Amino acid sequence: DIVMTQGALPNPVPSGESASITCQSSKSLLHSNGKTYLNWYLQRPGQSPQLLIYWMSTRASGVSDRFSGSGSGTDFTLKISSVEAEDVGVYYCQQFLEYPRTFGSGTKLEIK
Amino acid sequence: QVQLTESGPGLVHPSETLSLTCTVSGFSLTGYSVYWVRQPSGKGLEWMGRMRYNGDTSYNSALKSRLSISRDTSKNQVFLKMNSLQTDDTGTYYCTRVSYGGPDYWGQGVMVTVSS
Numbered sequence: 001d002i003v004m005t006q007g008a009l010p011n012p013v014p015s016g017e018s019a020s021i022t023c024q025s026s027k028s029l030l031h032s033n034g035k036t037y038l039n040w041y042l043q044r045p046g047q048s049p050q051l052l053i054y055w056m057s058t059r060a061s062g063v064s065d066r067f068s069g070s071g072s073g074t075d076f077t078l079k080i081s082s083v084e085a086e087d088v089g090v091y092y093c094q095q096f097l098e099y100p101r102t103f104g105s106g107t108k109l110e111i112k
Numbered sequence: 113q114v115q116l117t118e119s120g121p122g123l124v125h126p127s128e129t130l131s132l133t134c135t136v137s138g139f140s141l142t143g144y145s146v147y148w149v150r151q152p153s154g155k156g157l158e159w160m161g162r163m164r165y166n167g168d169t170s171y172n173s174a175l176k177s178r179l180s181i182s183r184d185t186s187k188n189q190v191f192l193k194m195n196s197l198q199t200d201d202t203g204t205y206y207c208t209r210v211s212y213g214g215p216d217y218w219g220q221g222v223m224v225t226v227s228s
Contacts, residue, residue, distance in 0.1 A: 001173075039214040041157075048206060048221055049149075049157065054213030061216075092157055096214050100172040101147070101159040 002027045002095045006104035012112035013083050021078045021107045023093035028073035029056075037096035040069055040078045043106075044089040053078065054096070085111055114138035116146075116207050116219035123225050124197050130224060134190040134207030141165065141183055145210040146190045148181060151221075152203035162210070163190050197226045 007022035021040075029037045036056040041049040051060045053069035056076060066081045080087055088111055093104040120132035134146060141163070148160040161171040161181045169181050180193045190207060202225050208215035 043157075048218040049215075050218070051214055051216050058213065060213065090156075094157075094159075094214070099162070099170050100174075103157040103159065106156045 001100055002029075002098055002102050004093055004095055004102050004104035006091075006093060006107045009107055009109055011108065012110040014112045015084065016082050019080045019083050019087075019109060021080075021091050021093075021109075023071075023076040023078070023104050025074045025076070025095055027098075029095050029097045030073040031097060036071070036073065038069070038071065038076050039094045039096050040067075041092045041094065042087070042089050043092065044086075047089075049092065052091075080109070083109070083111055087111065114209060114217045116209060116217060118205060118207055118219045118222035120205075120222050120224065122223060123227060124201075125228055126198055126226055128197055129193060129195040130197050130201070132192040132205055132207075132222060132224075134192070134219060136188050136190070136207075136209070139209060141185045141188060141190065146183075147208045147210055147215055148190075148192050149206045149208060149215070149218075150203050151206070152200065155203070160192070160205075199226050202226045 003026040005024045013019045038056040040053040043049040057069040068079050090106040090108050092106050115137045117135045145164045147162050163181050178194050183190045204221040206221045207219045209217040
């Protein structure tokens with residue numbers, strides 16, 4: 001199974017500052033079609049997860065442009081520019097390349 | 113609009129079988145795959161398995177011996193059955209629609225407690 005490892009945030013993050021969340025995969029997620037199969041989700045307190053980013057850097061429909069994804073085949077970053085109160089929650093990365101689909105353990109974002 | 117709704121018993125006794133239903137609307141099960149994902153209380157997400165749009169299934173190897181996913185396209189429902197439940201199976205169970213980019217719509221989840 002592909003192992004996904006997420007980094008922690010230096011919480012709390014001051015409102016208006018940027019925050020970067022890292023994720024590393026044990027295997028390259030670069031597909032032969034040129035797409036990198038890495039997704040990012042946000043789970044707000046008491047809610048279901050929400051897809052933010054797919055194919056490593058494509059924002060899902062309706063997602064703010066304050067969220068951006070980048071990376072290589074095995075190292076990824078989700079950047080949130082100018083964090084707001086509504087960004088509070090746990091962020092998960094997930095590989096979408098192989099079965100079983102595996103998630104990172106989550107990164108909690110708190111706002112000051 | 114797209115909706116997924118999980119339903120099932122809130123309490124299951126140890127060693128018994130869990131049966132959950134995911135009822136979907138706003139899309140066809142023959143056009144989209146559906147995942148089951150679970151989340152132990154206070155913990156992270158675990159992918160359980162998949163019902164593909166063509167009826168194929170795939171399971172997490174850690175659960176494969178206990179898990180079965182099926183569907184009834186006429187009722188727009190996907191089913192999860194997992195046997196030999198233990199206390200560490202307690203948590204919230206979600207079904208999700210899967211588009212080309214991944215799970216784009218999630219149900220609200222159903223909380224399942226395994227306890228005697």
